[in-house]
Each structure stands twice: as structure tokens, then as C-alpha cells.
Amino acid sequence: MHPLSKRLSRYFLPVLKETPAGAEIVSHQLMLRAGLIRQTAAGIYAWLPLGLRVLDRIAAIVRCEQDRAGAIEMLMPTIQPADLWRESGRYDAYGPEMLRIADRHGRDMLYGPTNEEMVTAIFRDCVKSYRDMPRTLYHIQWKFRDEVRPRFGVMRGREFLMKDAYSFDMDMDGARASYDAMFTAYLRTFAALGLRAVPVKAPSGPIGGDLSHEFHILASTGESEIFYDSALDTVDIADPEAPAQLRRLYAMEAEEHAKIAACPVPPERLARRRGIEVGHIFFFGTKYTAAMGMQVQGRDGAMVTPLCGSYGIGVSRLAGAIIEASHDEAGIIWPEQVAPFDVGLVNLRPDEAAVMAACEALEAKLAVAGRSVLHDDTPARPGEKFATMDLVGLPWVVTVGPKGLAAGTVELKRRATGEKAELSLEAAIARIAG
Amino acid sequence: MHPLSKRLSRYFLPVLKETPAGAEIVSHQLMLRAGLIRQTAAGIYAWLPLGLRVLDRIAAIVRCEQDRAGAIEMLMPTIQPADLWRESGRYDAYGPEMLRIADRHGRDMLYGPTNEEMVTAIFRDCVKSYRDMPRTLYHIQWKFRDEVRPRFGVMRGREFLMKDAYSFDMDMDGARASYDAMFTAYLRTFAALGLRAVPVKAPSGPIGGDLSHEFHILASTGESEIFYDSALDTVDIADPEAPAQLRRLYAMEAEEHAKIAACPVPPERLARRRGIEVGHIFFFGTKYTAAMGMQVQGRDGAMVTPLCGSYGIGVSRLAGAIIEASHDEAGIIWPEQVAPFDVGLVNLRPDEAAVMAACEALEAKLAVAGRSVLHDDTPARPGEKFATMDLVGLPWVVTVGPKGLAAGTVELKRRATGEKAELSLEAAIARIAG
Numbered sequence: 008m009h010p011l012s013k014r015l016s017r018y019f020l021p022v023l024k025e026t027p028a029g030a031e032i033v034s035h036q037l038m039l040r041a042g043l044i045r046q047t048a049a050g051i052y053a054w055l056p057l058g059l060r061v062l063d064r065i066a067a068i069v070r071c072e073q074d075r076a077g078a079i080e081m082l083m084p085t086i087q088p089a090d091l092w093r094e095s096g097r098y099d100a101y102g103p104e105m106l107r108i109a110d111r112h113g114r115d116m117l118y119g120p121t122n123e124e125m126v127t128a129i130f131r132d133c134v135k136s137y138r139d140m141p142r143t144l145y146h147i148q149w150k151f152r153d154e155v156r157p158r159f160g161v162m163r164g165r166e167f168l169m170k171d172a173y174s175f176d177m178d179m180d181g182a183r184a185s186y187d188a189m190f191t192a193y194l195r196t197f198a199a200l201g202l203r204a205v206p207v208k209a210p211s212g213p214i215g216g217d218l219s220h221e222f223h224i225l226a227s228t229g230e231s232e233i234f235y236d237s238a239l240d241t242v243d244i245a246d247p248e249a250p251a252q253l254r255r256l257y258a259m260e261a262e263e264h265a266k267i268a269a270c271p272v273p274p275e276r277l278a279r280r281r282g283i284e285v286g287h288i289f290f291f292g293t294k295y296t297a298a299m300g301m302q303v304q305g306r307d308g309a310m311v312t313p314l315c316g317s318y319g320i321g322v323s324r325l326a327g328a329i330i331e332a333s334h335d336e337a338g339i340i341w342p343e344q345v346a347p348f349d350v351g352l353v354n355l356r357p358d359e360a361a362v363m364a365a366c367e368a369l370e371a372k373l374a375v376a377g378r379s380v381l382h383d384d385t386p387a388r389p390g391e392k393f394a395t396m397d398l399v400g401l402p403w404v405v406t407v408g409p410k411g412l413a414a415g416t417v418e419l420k421r422r423a424t425g426e427k428a429e430l431s432l433e434a435a436i437a438r439i440a441g
Numbered sequence: 442m443h444p445l446s447k448r449l450s451r452y453f454l455p456v457l458k459e460t461p462a463g464a465e466i467v468s469h470q471l472m473l474r475a476g477l478i479r480q481t482a483a484g485i486y487a488w489l490p491l492g493l494r495v496l497d498r499i500a501a502i503v504r505c506e507q508d509r510a511g512a513i514e515m516l517m518p519t520i521q522p523a524d525l526w527r528e529s530g531r532y533d534a535y536g537p538e539m540l541r542i543a544d545r546h547g548r549d550m551l552y553g554p555t556n557e558e559m560v561t562a563i564f565r566d567c568v569k570s571y572r573d574m575p576r577t578l579y580h581i582q583w584k585f586r587d588e589v590r591p592r593f594g595v596m597r598g599r600e601f602l603m604k605d606a607y608s609f610d611m612d613m614d615g616a617r618a619s620y621d622a623m624f625t626a627y628l629r630t631f632a633a634l635g636l637r638a639v640p641v642k643a644p645s646g647p648i649g650g651d652l653s654h655e656f657h658i659l660a661s662t663g664e665s666e667i668f669y670d671s672a673l674d675t676v677d678i679a680d681p682e683a684p685a686q687l688r689r690l691y692a693m694e695a696e697e698h699a700k701i702a703a704c705p706v707p708p709e710r711l712a713r714r715r716g717i718e719v720g721h722i723f724f725f726g727t728k729y730t731a732a733m734g735m736q737v738q739g740r741d742g743a744m745v746t747p748l749c750g751s752y753g754i755g756v757s758r759l760a761g762a763i764i765e766a767s768h769d770e771a772g773i774i775w776p777e778q779v780a781p782f783d784v785g786l787v788n789l790r791p792d793e794a795a796v797m798a799a800c801e802a803l804e805a806k807l808a809v810a811g812r813s814v815l816h817d818d819t820p821a822r823p824g825e826k827f828a829t830m831d832l833v834g835l836p837w838v839v840t841v842g843p844k845g846l847a848a849g850t851v852e853l854k855r856r857a858t859g860e861k862a863e864l865s866l867e868a869a870i871a872r873i874a875g
Contacts, residue, residue, distance in 0.1 A: 021567035054516040082488040103545045133455035
């Protein structure tokens with residue numbers, strides 16, 4: 008069996024028939040119903056086994072593209088000393104979203120909502136010379152923002168998983184190169200997740216210039232409204248020129264779009280769609296390095312205050328955003344890249360030895376092909392099993408029963424299209440592994 | 442290049458020449474000096490890139506053995522509502538080690554020091570029938586215990602990473618089987634980490650009976666003292682009978698040993714060694730399920746209050762414990778199973794094209810053999826490079842320089858033994874890939 012394959016009779020997948028009260032948006036409803044998450048306090052969720060697998064797959068893809076871009080992974084703690092935020096001046100400035108804590112000795116601590124201060128302090132204390140520059144450091148860690156009214160499930164939770172990266176450069180050319188590398192990494196990340204993300208120019212302070220972008224996934228239920236040049240839709244992300252093309256093309260959030268005196272895009276090419284923000288990258292120069300006294304010696308001996316950018320992806324939020332972008336009335340439709348299992352196996356008669364044997368053979372052969380299987384070997388009724396499979400949304404569903412086996416076939420269903428076929432077991436495996 | 446291989450010139454490995462003040466024990470000193478961790482507040486550490494790789498490898502091994510034992514992974518949040526702990530009666534009983542927090546609405550929260558209450562609440566709300574039993578659920582998550590005097594680095598930190606598993610069974614036979622499965626999983630886990638762990642009978646309350654064990658790694662700097670039957674040292678962990686043998690053999694912490702009227706082990710066979718506790722498993726019956734009103738319907742229709750056990754491994758603590766058990770004057774000696782890189786590559790002349798080309802060939806060939814490389818391609822002096830490699834303790838060090846290359850050789854050093862050999866590049870790779 009594939010190391011990630013599971014039998015439902017020994018798994019923990021508490022699906023719900025009814026839509027729970029209080030879940031306003033479809034991703035929240037489906038995540039609760041499909042047994043991905045459970046709320047443990049307002050805006051705080053436990054990730055049940057199926058949900059954790061999705062979260063881990065998203066994180067793995069984010070990590071892979073960060074590594075490819077040359078960013079270096081580390082892991083900062085969740086609890087931070089307030090003094091660090093006093094150095095930057097943000098401790099008092101940050102609003103009630105900051106979860107402030109006093110430890111047993113009365114020292115002011117906080118649950119990190121972000122890590123500019125901490126990473127700057129660590130880098131400042133370790134790096135003294137241009138020889139150790141530039142660097143981009145990242146971590147994937149839980150954050151806390153004490154939202155006044157948490158809602159929409161993991162889309163606006165209080166405890167959430169985020170990938171945040173921080174670049175340190177000696178000069179503006181370097182900082183721009185670091186920013187560009189992350190811009191490209193973000194496009195690759197969302198494509199690898201099976202998503203189409205639109206990079207939207209974000210308003211930035213006096214420092215940022217044009218180096219601030221948000222990445223939005225298009226979904227009709229999205230919280231934000233975006234106006235963009237529909238030429239964006241035809242850019243091939245695999246093209247090395249894609250990042251440059253995308254940055255040239257017009258894309259703005261509604262609020263910013265409204266401020267534009269004359270839109271540069273002809274009306275017939277201007278698309279208006281709803282989106283969900285899943286990433287934000289921006290350059291902020293010496294804001295924290297200057298406030299926190301970080302300097303490194305340049306090649307010419309002069310001391311330089313490094314220029315920095317920060318780059319976030321909402322990892323737990325993505326789980327919800329993907330569902331907003333990919334579902335139907337029956338349930339979730341996971342992109343193959345992040346599905347918790349590759350194949351759902353509906354065993355119509357787990358009590359019949361021949362059917363069970365065929366299912367076991369299927370599990371084993373799919374394992375050889377590198378595909379993980381969730382095998383429903385429970386005594387539940389067929390209708391219930393099919394409904395559960397549609398709800399949890401695995402890319403392929405194979406149904407094995409005595410009638411089909413007598414005819415030498417199994418049923419193969421593609422979740423995304425609903426397309427079904429009666430095939431031999433071998434042909435079904437070949438199609439899935441295809 | 443292997444996906445995990447790195448060039449030091451673009452990595453973040455801030456090693457320290459001096460032993461930092463305040464680090465009392467050797468693992469703490471070496472973790473700081475080798476650039477594995479940095480303290481960000483008392484008892485709270487950031488895991489630098491090299492340290493995170495070790496932590497990830499330890500967690501992966503723990504996860505693998507939990508999965509093999511049939512435990513199901515999920516992920517509970519770090520912040521918990523106090524009301525959950527009021528249900529069990531532990532909110533007031535738990536001492537000042539609990540980090541208590543009020544959120545912006547004044548609701549009592551806490552940073553979870555453990556998860557019996559939360560996992561019981563989740564399982565209670567999802568499972569109603571014997572058909573969904575038994576189950577063992579686990580997660581690997583950061584915990585917080587507000588130690589009055591945190592010290593010894595990650596060995597007694599405040600924010601620490603722990604694997605905690607919880608079993609739910611319908612009857613005592615089942616509970617004992619769940620306990621036994623975890624006992625075996627723990628032996629396998631420590632063996633897979635390259636460690637020898639002694640299972641010590643732990644004192645347990647009136648419920649526990651003989652179902653409570655601590656696992657200690659032997660190290661002369663260990664905090665606890667253990668008396669045990671030296672026959673334990675000769676048990677082959679790979680033997681299927683090992684768990685039963687180990688449980689029969691005498692092993693007690695000094696405090697408990699002192700209470701024994703007559704030690705069952707003859708003096709010549711009684712070993713007395715120091716140990717570090719890295720795991721604890723115990724059965725506690727219906728303590729939380731009863732207090733929190735969890736019942737499931739049995740096969741005969743009667744309601745049953747499930748019997749539970751909990752099973753912890755200190756994942757971040759293990760990083761320190763391994764160093765306590767495996768180091769010398771020059772630095773860390775990582776067991777191969779958890780080393781951050783398989784091979785350290787000392788490039789004596791990164792400015793010479795032929796030397797760099799040989800190093801690149803080595804990286805590529807080791808990647809094919811599945812071995813990751815930390816390539817020191819910096820302009821530092823040879824002596825400094827060798828000292829850094831000894832300090833960070835990778836299992837193999839290959840030195841490539843112009844003289845050796847002229848003679849067709851590289852130097853291969855085994856960190857654990859100090860054994861060195863001049864070999865052809867191919868022979869060195871063959872030895873490493875062994």
C-alpha cells in the first residue's frame with residue numbers, strides 16, 4: 008500500500024450531513040462538512056486528518072518554490088518578547104489585533120502576527136559583512152491576529168499558518184532582484200497549486216514605489232473586486248517572460264481603480280472579477296533595519312543599512328480559497344496538486360472476499376504508480392459512500408462491486424467533470440496514472 | 442544537485458567561536474555555537490536553517506513510526522479556550538506553568554501545554570458508536586510551559602515541539618493493545634533516530650497500573666539517574682520479542698529505586714547510569730472522557746465511557762538530547778539518521794576552476810546517490826573550514842584541494858571516528874553511499 012493510503016474503517020473522517028449553523032461561505036461550510044477542520048474557539052480551528060493532508064501539501068509546494076528561488080528556511084517561535092516590537096516602535100502602534108500576553112514574571116510578550124522585527128534582530132546579530140549578503144530567509148509558522156469578528160472559517164481565522172519571507176540587500180539593485188525573484192516564485196507557487204492568481208499592483212507607502220503586489224485567486228465569492236486587462240488571462244505562466252508581461256498589464260483592486268483618472272485599458276479588454284487575496288509582497292527599504300540599528304560593512308568598508316522586503320502567503324487561507332475557486336453543489340473539487348488522496352475507492356461489498364481482494368489489488372497497483380488511495384471499506388450504504396466521495400472531492404473515484412467484477416470492470420469517475428467509464432481494473436489504473 | 446544540498450556562500454550558518462555565556466550544558470553550548478538555534482526570549486528559540494533541518498528529520502521519523510503503528514495525524518491549534526480546561530477541572534489545578542491569556546474580548550484563553558481536553562472534546566463531538574473505535578490520534582505541535590527558570594536550551598525551553606498521541610478504546614483489552622502498540626512504536630522511533638533508549642517503569646496513579654513508562658536516552662550529562670538490569674543493553678531492538686523482554690527487565694529512576702525494599706536484580710547486573718527523558722506514555726482510563734461526558738454506544742447498545750492513554754515525545758528536546766549523547770570536544774557528532782546534511786564538502790580553493798569543477802562533480806554524483814551536501818565554497822581559511830565542519834558534525838567530510846586533485850585523490854573523513862583516507866573521488870562516493 009502507498010504510505011499515505013488509508014482505510015476509512017480505521018480513519019478519522021467525521022463528515023456532516025447538515026451544513027453547520029454560522030458557516031456563511033461555501034469553503035467554510037464544505038471544510039466543516041467534509042471533515043477537514045473543526046472549530047475549537049472563535050476563529051481557531053483544529054485540522055482533522057483530511058484537512059492536515061491538504062495543508063501539508065500546500066505548505067510543501069510553497070516551500071519547494073521558496074527553496075527554488077534561493078530563500079532559506081528557518082523557524083521562528085510563535086511567542087515574541089514585546090521589547091523587540093518596542094525597538095521598531097510597533098508595539099504601541101499595533102492595534103488590538105495583537106494578542107498581548109504577560110508571562111509568569113509579568114514580562115510583556117505577544118503571539119507574533121508577523122516577524123519583521125524578529126528576523127531583523129536575528130540577522131542583525133549574526134551578519135556583519137557584505138560577504139554574508141544578500142539573503143532571503145523564510146519560515147512557515149502559525150501566527151495570531153485577534154480579529155474583532157473572526158469569520159469565514161480559515162479564510163479569516165485568528166490562528167493561521169503563513170509563509171513569510173524577508174529579504175536583506177546591500178543596495179537597490181539587489182533589493183529589486185530579490186523582489187523580482189519572489190514575484191516569479193509566487194507565480195510558480197500558485198500555478199503549482201493548480202490555481203490562476205492575478206498579481207495586482209498594491210498601494211504602497213512612499214518607500215515602496217512599484218514594488219508592492221497582492222496576488223488574488225479569482226473566485227465569484229471573493230471578498231475583493233479586481234479590474235484587470237483581460238490579456239492577463241492568456242499569459243502562459245510557464246513562459247520565462249510571464250513575470251515581466253504580468254507586471255506590465257493593468258490590474259487594480261476596485262478601490263484603487265476608482266482613483267485612476269483614465270484607465271489605460273480599453274473598456275472591451277477590461278475584466279472585472281472577484282478575487283481572494285492569498286499573497287502579498289512588498290519592499291519597505293530600511294524601515295526596520297534603520298529603526299533596529301542593523302548595519303553591515305560594505306565592500307568599500309563603509310557601513311550600510313540593508314534594504315528589505317517581506318513576502319507573505321496565507322497557507323491555511325489557501326485551503327479555503329482553493330475550495331472557493333473549485334467546488335460544486337455536491338462538494339469540493341480538489342486540484343490534483345493538493346488533493347488529500349489521489350483516488351477514492353468505493354468498495355460496494357467489503358464483506359465479499361472477491362470484492363475486497365480486487366480492492367486490495369487496486370490499492371497495491373496504484374501504490375506502484377505512486378497514487379494514494381482512500382479506501383471506503385465501511386459497511387455504509389452505496390449512496391452514502393458516493394455522497395461522501397463527492398463531498399471530500401478526490402480527483403478520481405473508482406467503484407468496485409460484484410456485478411462489475413463479474414463483467415471484468417470497475418467504474419472510474421473523474422470528480423471534476425463527472426465523466427464516468429466502465430473499464431477493466433488495468434485500464435482504470437492506466438487512466439489514473441496517465 | 443540534491444534538492445537539500447546547499448552552498449555555504451549563499452546559506453545562513455552563523456557559527457560562534459566562543460561559547461556563549463549562560464549556556465550551562467554542552468548541547469545548549471553546541472547548538473548555539475553550531476548555528477542551530479538562537480534565543481529570542483528566555484526559554485524561547487528560533488531554529489536557524491541547520492537546526493530546522495535536524496528538527497524536521499526528527500519529526501519525520503517520529504511521524505513515520507506513529508503512522509506505522511496506526512495512529513492518525515491531525516493538528517490541533519496552539520491557543521485553547523479556558524472553558525475546555527474548566528470541563529476537566531484542570532484550569533484552576535494547573536499551576537503557573539500554564540500561559541494564560543485574555544483575548545481582546547476578555548475571554549480566557551491559554552497556550553496549550555498538552556491536549557487531553559481538546560482531543561477528547563473533538564473526538565466526543567464526532568464519534569458516537571463502537572464502529573468508529575478504537576482510534577489513536579496524534580499531532581506534532583508547539584506547546585508552551587511557562588517554566589519559572591527555563592534553562593538548558595531546548596532541553597527545558599518554554600516553547601517546545603512535542604508529538605502527543607491519544608488513544609480511545611472501548612475496553613481494557615483494547616486499551617492495553619493500544620498502549621503496547623505505542624510502546625513498540627517508541628522503541629522503533631528511538632532506534633530509527635540512532636539512539637538507545639531505556640524504557641523505565643514510571644510511577645502512575647491508582648488508574649495506571651503497570652501502564653506507564655518513561656523513555657530515557659543514556660548520557661553522562663543526563664538530568665535523571667537510572668538503575669536498570671544491564672541485560673537491557675543486550676536486547677536486540679529489531680527482535681519482535683524486544684518490547685516484551687524490555688518490559689520484563691528491571692529499570693527504575695533513582696527516586697523510585699530507593700523505595701524498593703529488595704531490588705530484584707543481582708548487584709553485579711545492576712547498571713547505574715544517567716539519562717534524559719525524551720518520551721512518556723501512560724494509561725489514564727476514563728479520567729477525561731468521564732469528566733467531559735464522552736460516551737459511545739457499544740455493540741450491545743449500552744453506552745460506554747472510552748478508556749484513554751496519552752503518549753508524548755519531546756521532538757525539540759530530542760535535538761538537544763541527541764547532542765548530549767553524541768559529541769566530542771570539537772563539536773557535534775550527528776547520527777546519520779538526523780544529520781542536517783549527509784556530507785560536508787571542504788573546498789580548499791573555490792577560486793580555482795579545476796577544484797570548483799571537482800566539487801561540483803562530487804555534489805552531482807552524491808545527489809545521484811541520494812546524499813545531501815553542505816559545500817563550503819567560501820573564501821575562509823582551511824583551518825576555519827575544518828573547525829566549522831567538526832563543530833556542525835556532519836557524518837562525512839570530503840576535502841578537495843589542488844594537491845590532492847593532482848594526485849587524483851580527495852580526503853574522506855568519518856566524523857564519528859576521525860578516521861581519514863585519501864581516495865579517488867569515485868571511491869569516496871562509493872564509501873559514503875556504502
